[in-house]
Amino acid sequence: MSGGVDSAVAAARAVEAGHDVVGVHLALSRAGGTLRTGSRGCCTIEDAMDARRAADLLGIPFYVWDFSERFREDVIEDFVAEYRAGRTPNPCMRCNERIKFAALLERALELGFDAVCTGHYALLVDGPEGRELHRASDAAKDQSYVLGVLTAEQLAHTYFPLGTTPSKALVRAEAAERGLTVAQKPDSHDICFIPDGDTRGWLAEKVGTATGDIVDRAGAKVGTHEGAHAFTIGQRRGLSLGVPAADGKPRFVLEIRPVDNTVVVGPREALAVAEISGATYSWAGAAPTASAFACAVQIRAHADPVPAQALWDQDAATVVVTPVEPLDGVATGQTAVLYDGTRVIGQFTIDRTVSAVPVDA
Structure with missing residues (x-):
């Protein structure tokens, strides 16, 4: 309770x-x-x-x-x-x-x-x-x-x-x-252990800050940041880029590289993801009877499910999902939940994404 x-x-x-x-x-x-x-x-x-x-x-x-x-x-x-x-x-x-x-x-x-x-x-x-x-x-x-x-x-x-x-x-x-006194109590939301809602500030205290580069998909430096943890895939605001895009269009966070503290940005269309996979998975009930099966995939709590094909490679212990239409702004670490109609088949933590747009596109 x-x-x-x-x-x-x-x-x-x-x-x-x-x-x-x-x-x-x-x-x-x-x-x-x-x-x-x-x-x-x-x-x-x-x-x-x-x-x-x-x-x-x-x-x-x-x-x-x-x-x-x-x-x-x-x-x-x-x-x-x-x-x-x-x-x-x-x-x-x-x-x-x-x-x-x-x-x-x-x-x-x-x-x-x-x-x-x-x-x-x-x-x-x-x-x-x-x-x-x-x-x-x-x-x-x-x-x-x-x-x-x-x-x-x-x-x-x-x-x-x-x-x-x-x-x-x-x-x-x-x-x-x-007669329950909580009848009109507001619903809780956001991350419960960060009650003020300032996730960026909370992470800065826990992880620390470190200046790094913001680069485009070709690797050219276009700005700097004070900590890669402060960014999320698909983010547009707060990038403070010093070099504008050649086409003048806004850029979005496409990738976060913690090893070298680099944030990669690019055009909106580059957020499209054609394939996701993960090695940490579980089944909500009986496991699928076939290694390949049709499903719908949902990557956020309030996102719409997208029709997809799933491949469960038991030898490699991975689940690979190819959506019929590219997914938008997927980040590693997110959870992909698979459905068959209203039934939950299972889930996996996304550890690899494949962009629908080549780097040189």
Whole structure:
């Protein structure tokens, strides 16, 4: 129970369904702030109190479990290490993969519980080959992308009571009817452990600054920067280029090279990616029966899925995906989630991209 409206209503529905429910709030930071700042914040005292009030209203036991050390190691330190390596990670994926449905689920099973119930918007379907993960009924709130890291074993011990709810407005209305004080509490957003939203400044403190070159695709220097970690693939603003493009058009960040602290920029069309691949992957349920299969690929939580062909090379332990139309602005470190209709097939961390536009084009 995070202290938000979704987990409170999920708990209420679980109780109403006749389950033996215990509320657990995860303390993920030992230096959490006392108060939230609007919709920003992580593990604040206010959030814990909101969760406790909801549990008290529902008449269920409530505990706070300290996972701050594991969160620091598995999520925050991973986030910093990925940026140091020039990649763009998704900390929500890591939290689901290593904390909520790993550390939390492991402890729950050890204590004799059957499942972890959360307020995520996604559907679980018992298919012919086991439990399947599907998109939620409310496309606007669907969170199947960030849950794509879950394995068959984890899905077997997971419960998403909100997956069939047509809209978030109905969840808030239900919370109000139940007397839950969090009915109108703002949704949290951005990176939870950077409550002020200044990711660039936060990374500068963790990674440090170091002057480097900004170059074009041919390797010619066109500017300088104070730290490659401050840039993301597809970024246009804040480049401060000293040499304008020959055609006068704006340039975008195409590549980040941490080894020599170089940022590569180029035209908008060079952001198009014709192929992605990764060696860190998992299947959300049964593994594909064929090495090559059609799918849809989604590379961001709120991006549209793109039809594609996937090749699972089990010998090389890699997944290669070729979209029907080029993907836009893909960064290594991002997660690619594969779908078959509404069903999540699996996911992989992107570690290689192939541009659709040759360097000399």
